[in-house]
Amino acid sequence: MPFSYPYFHPAVTVDCVVFGLDLAEAELKVMLIRRKLDPYKGSWALPGGFVHEEESLDEAAKRELTEETGLESVWLEQLYTFGAPGRDPRERVISVTYFALLKSAGLRVQASTDAAEAAWFSAAHPPPLAFDHAKILEKALERLKGKVRYQPIGFELLPPKFTLTQLQRLYEIVLDRPLDKRNFRKKVLATQLLLPLNEKEEGVAHRAAQLFRFDQRTYQRLSKQGYLFEV
């Protein structure tokens, strides 16, 4: 018989706030699933589920994301842990939440096993959410806004090859204010973290823009030396 500490043992879940960028609508999106089980059956909720006995919290978050939305290889970071008594009407549940950034290439999502349906919604104006998920989303937005300014995580929301205008739109959307084109370009190019590719944008009805990719290697080298990315 396995040892068990003689104290209260709550249920523990992970929930993920998955952000995606919609450049067409110039909006930050969040992925929600429609619950097919009680409680809150039929409501929109963050993708998530119970932590298994033999997996770490990070692994649980990755697994739930894949199971519920078919998404893989997203950027994932622990956000905050919510555990107020009563946040789940049935039993006390501690929720370790993550926030995830998805390369915007495909904003299509396949719902799968656990969830009835998955879809993207405006992150700023989401529909009513199950449990305390509105509070979780708010915290995630706050973190994203704060973090995007001093860590180059914004790139996780863009396709691997992107134009400077797309990068600027990204920051304008997340920071919710307009940026000056010339100043923005000067600044991000000065970081030396954008590698110009031998490729141009395709299929546009105007002058094709230069494509760049983010230089992950150089960034990692620089940040070990105390370099601070800032926008």
Add this chain to the structure above:
Amino acid sequence: MPFSYPYFHPAVTVDCVVFGLDLAEAELKVMLIRRKLDPYKGSWALPGGFVHEEESLDEAAKRELTEETGLESVWLEQLYTFGAPGRDPRERVISVTYFALLKSAGLRVQASTDAAEAAWFSAAHPPPLAFDHAKILEKALERLKGKVRYQPIGFELLPPKFTLTQLQRLYEIVLDRPLDKRNFRKKVLATQLLLPLNEKEEGVAHRAAQLFRFDQRTYQRLSKQGYLFEV
């Protein structure tokens, strides 16, 4: 019979990284307790304990802090949740960690009920710690260094009345680099968040320094308007 989700239910603890400032030794300190129970009986560890069924995580952190160290009214913020399988040798335990800042007035601590002994150690060079507490401490230090620069939490480590030199020492210790006296004073006074008191330092064998206090009210008003404190 109460409802219970048919999934794994781990034990859940809160652990607190309590920082204090030792201006005499110019060092950041962390409070540790000596464990009087297995596992790791006799080792130094972060103060903490199991979450009760009817209390929130924040409440649990406050309660443990008071029970184990006699400390009250410290600044407390959730840090990170650690839950790797195997981090407790007996049973899987999820630990929601907090970091706490203690006004340095009294760096004495009374051990009480749960713990055999409580004492202050160098935060940079702690003794060997139980469980994965070394990793937790490291994360807390990282957070403190990052946060102190853009949020005025440093004041939580000083007595309510302090001199500009003490404030400068604090930042020098936390950021681990020397700061220029004149530039530092210009900058912090420009924030308008330091109120000069009609009092001077006492009992020193040299010119007595002006005492200040931090203007919490004004800060809250300004930060609602999007003001960003920076050092």
Add this chain to the structure above:
DNA sequence: CCAAAAGTGTTCAGGCTACACCCATGT
């Protein structure tokens, strides 16, 4: 009067902001 820390201004360089026009491409 000596030791110890408090207190105080100016100069210079680099970064940030504001701002407008020509260019390349597809239809």
Add this chain to the structure above:
DNA sequence: ACATGGGTGTAGCCTGAACACTTTTGG
């Protein structure tokens, strides 16, 4: 040819860094 977004430089301002001496107090 025109519509659409791509791409580029400069000038003023402000902020951050460097730097040394006088003042006050207690012993």
